[in-house]
Amino acid sequence: MQQDMIVILDLGSEQNTLIARDIRTLGVYTEIHPHDITAEQLKALPNVKGIILNGGPNRVVDGVAIDASAAVYESGLPLMAVDHVGKVPQALPAWPEEEKARMDALSGFVFDQCHAERNWNMENFIADQIALIRQQVGDKKVLLALSGGVDSSVVAALLIKAIGDQLTCVHVNHGLLRKGEPEQVVEVFQKQLGANLVYVDASERFLTKLAGVADPEQKRKIIGAEFIRVFEEEARKLEGIEFLAQGTIYPDIVESGTKTAKMVKSHHNVGGLPEDMQFQLVEPLKMLFKDEVRACGVALGLPENMVYRQPFPGPGLGVRCLGAITRERLEAVRESDAILREEFALAGLAGKVWQYFTVVPDFKSVGVRDNARCFEYPVIIRAVNTIDAMTASIELVDWAILQKITDRITHEVPGVNRVLYDMTPKPVATIEWE
Numbered sequence: 274m275q276q277d278m279i280v281i282l283d284l285g286s287e288q289n290t291l292i293a294r295d296i297r298t299l300g301v302y303t304e305i306h307p308h309d310i311t312a313e314q315l316k317a318l319p320n321v322k323g324i325i326l327n328g329g330p331n332r333v334v335d336g337v338a339i340d341a342s343a344a345v346y347e348s349g350l351p352l353m354a355v356d357h358v359g360k361v362p363q364a365l366p367a368w369p370e371e372e373k374a375r376m377d378a379l380s381g382f383v384f385d386q387c388h389a390e391r392n393w394n395m396e397n398f399i400a401d402q403i404a405l406i407r408q409q410v411g412d413k414k415v416l417l418a419l420s421g422g423v424d425s426s427v428v429a430a431l432l433i434k435a436i437g438d439q440l441t442c443v444h445v446n447h448g449l450l451r452k453g454e455p456e457q458v459v460e461v462f463q464k465q466l467g468a469n470l471v472y473v474d475a476s477e478r479f480l481t482k483l484a485g486v487a488d489p490e491q492k493r494k495i496i497g498a499e500f501i502r503v504f505e506e507e508a509r510k511l512e513g514i515e516f517l518a519q520g521t522i523y524p525d526i527v528e529s530g531t532k533t534a535k536m537v538k539s540h541h542n543v544g545g546l547p548e549d550m551q552f553q554l555v556e557p558l559k560m561l562f563k564d565e566v567r568a569c570g571v572a573l574g575l576p577e578n579m580v581y582r583q584p585f586p587g588p589g590l591g592v593r594c595l596g597a598i599t600r601e602r603l604e605a606v607r608e609s610d611a612i613l614r615e616e617f618a619l620a621g622l623a624g625k626v627w628q629y630f631t632v633v634p635d636f637k638s639v640g641v642r643d644n645a646r647c648f649e650y651p652v653i654i655r656a657v658n659t660i661d662a663m664t665a666s667i668e669l670v671d672w673a674i675l676q677k678i679t680d681r682i683t684h685e686v687p688g689v690n691r692v693l694y695d696m697t698p699k700p701v702a703t704i705e706w707e
């Protein structure tokens with residue numbers, strides 16, 4: 274690891290992530306560590322140039338204000354104390370919440386006091402990770418569940434570069450993917466990047482398991498469990514795999530509501546693999562924030578629409594085909610979603626709106642088609658903006674764009690005679706319908 278590092282010490286702040294990201298924006302690598310970091314742990318971190326003691330509302334634990342370990346004060350490194358509730362231990366100015374002032378303060382500390390170099394960039398990160406992956410894996414084999422989502426796609430591209438055909442990717446198509454998605458995964462990873470790719474079309478198997486199941490939670494459980502079963506069956510067919518690669522990213526391991534001492538969540542996303550399959554984990558993105566994962570993907574040459582794609586739930590279109598899934602309505606979801614994406618791209622909304630998709634409910638309404646009565650399904654359009662998906666507001670899409678989409682959907686998607694727009698923010702509605 275060649276990059277200089279600023280350590281952010283968690284003294285009960287809720288803004289560790291914000292500061293970590295801000296400094297990385299300045300071009301300097303950061304890591305968040307617990308307040309009681311030991312001298313050995315601190316010494317083991319490469320190229321630390323300074324430490325930010327990041328206090329905040331959770332600083333007082335059981336009536337006592339926690340402080341940084343002696344190792345920190347004895348390190349001889351430049352220290353910066355900040356406190357986001359104004360209760361500053363020493364006579365320091367209140368921490369500026371306003372962005373410009375905050376960036377100026379951080380920049381002054383990082384460059385003038387710590388003399389850190391601006392050397393955090395994706396080229397350096399990729400070069401470091403390739404060396405680290407090769408060191409960790411040696412000549413052994415690695416398995417990756419490649420969903421086609423941003424994180425697993427970037428891990429795949431990085432591992433192909435680092436270890437080539439020692440990597441096997443398994444792409445499970447559960448039949449609930451968007452139009453063109455499985456084809457793109459095969460095209461990019463197998464044809465363009467030359468990966469060992471096992472493509473499993475398990476659509477029929479999933480649809481059979483889901484037949485007649487209307488309860489949303491039940492549907493989610495079936496899709497999740499079946500996904501692991503298919504992946505496990507494929508993994509068992511492969512010989513000599515010792516490592517499992519995962520697209521874990523930094524927000525997954527930094528605890529969101531900082532409880533100071535407990536920093537790292539247990540890794541739960543190996544999820545359900547049988548205990549007799551002993552894998553070691555390869556997690557090359559575990560120190561990256563989402564925007565950095567995307568930048569890494571671009572630097573590795575992945576297509577923009579793969580790297581900048583909107584969030585997509587694991588159960589896929591299964592939770593947008595409401596109630597018991599039928600082939601007819603699933604196709605209506607898939608086709609209407611493709612039209613919506615196409616029209617949003619044409620209207621310049623694709624990169625602007627956080628998430629947008631269509632939903633097909635399990636009831637019909639009366640309409641008129643070719644001078645005759647028709648009885649068909651409606652399509653619901655949902656387009657929302659959010660920072661963290663905890664709350665969301667709707668996108669106020671231009672009427673003319675909505676009219677064009679309505680016209681296309683009602684003429685191009687079989688069995689659909691009506692289009693509705695979901696006006697509801699979160700709360701009270703969730704983003705997805707199920």
Ligand code: XMP
Nearest residue numbers: 584585586587588628662699703704705706
């Ligand atoms: P809700 O519907 O809870 O969704 O407001 C918030 C965000 O999470 C996505 N979502 C999922 N993502 N697996 C995922 O990886 C899931 O099971 C899942 N369910 C919802 C949803 O698309 C939205 O972005």
